[in-house]
Amino acid sequence: VAVLRQSGSSSVCNFSQGEEEEKVWRQEEIMEFAELIKTPRVDGVVLHRPFMPKVEGTLCLTGHHLILSSRQDNTEELWLLHANIDSIEKRFGFLGTIIVKCKDLRVIQLDIPGMEECFNIASSIEALSTLDSLSLMYPFFYRPLFEVIEDGWQLFVPEDAFKDLESMTDEWRLSEVNKDFSVCPSYPSLLTVPKDIDDESLCKAASFRHGGRFPVLSYYHKNNGMVMMRAAQPLTGTNGRRCKEDEKLINATLCAGKRGYIIDTRTITVAQQAKARGGGFEQEANYPQWRRIHKSNVLQESLIKLVEACSDQSHSVERWLSKLEASNWQSHVKEILTTACLAAQCIDREGASVLVHGTEGTDSTLQVTSLAQILLDPACRTIRGFQALIEREWLQAGHPFQQRCAQSAHSNGKLRGEAPVFLLFLDSVWQILRQFPCSFQFNESFLVMLFEHAYASQFGTFLGSSVAEREKLQLCQKTVSLWSWVNRPQELERFLNPLYEPNNLVIWPSVAPQSLLLWEGVFLRWNRSTKCLDEAYQEMVHIIEYNKELQNKVNSLRRQLAELETEDRPLQTP
């Protein structure tokens, strides 16, 4: 996905057998995309990147990669997925220049000798980076150079999650009502619903909710048995339609005499306006046991402005702060964290169940439900648990990754549903990680890696927008899961937090603006040199590892000593 990310070995010109195979297979690939690639190879291309020496070499275009190789030993090659390219700019002067702006926010410059070559390369990149057909995406062509030991596709199945739930409570059942995705196309086929609600009622409730997203279980808080559910907005419309089954469904989750909270991720005005378009919100009269809270979260353009601010070369502090403010990104982070804290507080502190929804129930709803789980459930702070959370609350819950991540900050065309919803979620997780640096099993690199792969990847995990779509594309059979790669011990090591000490408690981050930071690891990643910071981090890791080593040594010496003592004693006793 990024330079050299997919296989460390390609950095050095030392072709292993596996790579030879890959080369052969790349030939086939080129055939398929041949008509899009007018000039597959240009010599004497110069690559410019911030804080790195320029590299001169040969530029090759394949169906999925832009490759720049210096053909020298020990010199890095650039391997860039076309899917990672957000937009390009062409400049024609003495040399042709292409500025490539990537979805991972990197900006690189390629100087290409020859106008025609430059023009051809540019138009090929444009075409290859905006392929419409999902089945032409790289994950369908990627063959792993590693042996898949643990298939990521089979790691997080709803049945297993339900088994865990069953061990804690018998109030819920697994419904197959959406088995053919006809009740709700964006839901998975198996859904956890209250035991007393039959499938027929579910269908009726589904017809009352936007996109058929009727209330389903998102999280069970085993400390006190409270639950978090999520849904889409109710379709009350202007004349205040109601649905008895929907009311019954969510009331079934309340204990006798208890009240619950409905967290609407829109402002009350936006929710009111939604009525005109057939949407709406739960009327108090029909949901007397529920208190509704509105929290807004609008997210658009924000990322573009933020990234623009970060790449501003002006050294004026005022200008920087003003642009940072104008982007509103940090406000969004604060808002979404506050809402997640609110949901978690209702559950853990107030002992009340919660229903979360916005309009479609596929964006801010998921941010809130997943962040709340990170606060409440220590399991979500482990590396496996976090993967399971993404699988459950994002992939299976039907976040439309395909639309949302089609473009990132450099998109200049008209937007077709792009929004950095997932990135905002990752940013919020990073904020919590910063405040509880010892409570997470994974580190910042893990979050950055997820960001990259959500936008462009050799793995199939983030392809498609719903379980239904993924099944149709047969991703399980035709592509490799990101988790299959991540969970290999050799890869996993990079993503582990050396400071981790399991913390079994609910964690409450501060949401004061002074406590929230700009996620420099993503937004300033390519605009600054991190050498000093990386070295300091290495030193910290070294101290921690050295500590473990010493502990082990002391233990083994003590054991040795104890053995000697017991051996010696019989000799001494007459």
Next chain:
Amino acid sequence: MEHIRTPKVEQVKLMDRFSNKSVTGTLHLTATHLIFVESNSTSSQEIWILHHHIASVEKLSLTTTGCPLLIQCRNFRVVHFIIPRERDCHDVYSSLLSLLRPVSYEELYAFSYNPKQNDQQREEGWQLIDLAAEFERMGVPCDQWQLTDVNRDYKVCETYPRDLYVPITASKPIIVGSSKFRSKGRFPVLTYFYQEKKAAVCRCSQPLSGFSARCLEDEHMLQAISKANHNNRCIYVMDTRPKDNYSNIRFQFVGIENIHVMRGSLQKLLEVIGMRSLSMTDYLVGMENSGWLRHIKAIMDAAIFLAKAVTVEGASVLVHCSDGWDRTAQVCALGSLLMDPYYRTIKGFMVLVEKDWISFGHKFADRCDQLDPDPKEVSPIFTQFLECVWQLTEQFPQAFEFSEWFLIQIHEHVHSCQFGNFLCNSPRQREDLQLKERTYSLWAHLLREKQNYLNPVYSPKYAESHPVLEPSTQAYHFRFWRNMYHQYDRSMHPRQSILKHVLTLKETNQELEGTVEALKSKLQKLGASTSPLKPHTSPRGRTLPSRPKSLILGAPPVSLKEADEELFGEEATEDPPVCTGAQRTVEGSSATENGYKELMNEPSVVTLEFGVARMTC
């Protein structure tokens, strides 16, 4: 003391600054401290506030629950008490007003503070920092620079130290003539010598006459400085002020604002960050409008210019502002810190502060409001310098021997008036008051607690390979220093501190190394001889020496319990953190040395809970 009308008020509520939480306790007023002791069976948090730390006391209008008293401190602590009876409140209020406005230096805490040391220990403390040795370290005196005795009796310049270094070609008449041409007699003298290129950093005050006037001696003085550098005859004159009408083309203007602008800027910043339910927009707009970070950057830019001129061009630089004791001190000190890795060590930083700030007469008494003050003289000039250093530690995490807690602790004591170092406005005043005989040195105190201020990832190797720091001045590198300005607002800090964690590990590692050696030698002995072993000599890891309790770092690792009970922002629920054992807040390091402890019948395990919050990063 006659000022204290009510030494003790019960049932006082301490309100949380950013939420609606409160705790109830007893307020004590002593001659030196205001103390709040939480009355709770399970936890007894204490807050100690030194009178000198109090910047303002405000009595707000009466409410149904009582009379609110708002106290703002110079170390950025803000406490909000509600005292049930109006009369008690008024008594505390008026007592504080008279207590926190000492009229003479002798009333300051430093003169009564007694850390139970004998005279010899005290003397040794004062001898730790030796500026003559420092100039020797730089390679001065040398063939071009000499020590002059012209100011032996403070006759030429009252606000300079006795010992001054000047070019060998600068004769006494030149010096005296030049001093008459310069404001307050602060003629150009050496403050740092860059041995590698024989380039000098000199400092002075502004010339007294305007643009047209000339002073031959002053010109000779500059020539002498220029001649003392064989490598580069060109000399930069940096006027650190914004450009104004008497400009001369040889001058390099840097544009650091004056003390009044800086004071206003900090005030605006504190107003913004003190707001409850602050939105992100108001925060960022407020930061921008306060201009604080712009000022910090201006100082940094000037220091970078200075360091470049000296290290790259090998040119000598003369720095001045108006009086040569505010902006000049900032730029000279920060510039030297960029050039010389020694100043980035704990001892070296003390030397730097002693040299460029204390000895060259930064007016600490006026700027930090030590005596009944002129409010127009107060300004956070030294705080800004500390912040610039902090900004550098963020960019170069391995370049500094100390962590930010060292800087914060120095800041704390600049205002605490507990040690003699920062009292008064000039070396002469300090001598007159015989501070070295009557008070203690902060540096000795800090060196004793050195292990708490260490930066665990400091690398001396880094200093070798990067003698000169070249910071980036991209705007986004300038961040808000939360741990300084919110050091007492526990809810704003990360709940777990990487710094503290790693520092503890590093200490443990040293201990473990010792244990490994001990075990090895024991094993060797066992293997070599059959001499009988003493029974039950199970080797036990030595326990770490306990840290002095008075330190911000002296707390046990953050308990997870605490983390769990922490509440977020304004949405927090009402229940207070459940804590076991006693908790106390230690203001500066004054609390434990104070006799109050005996009164409290202290439990054996002390959790410095607020101290923990201050430690986090």
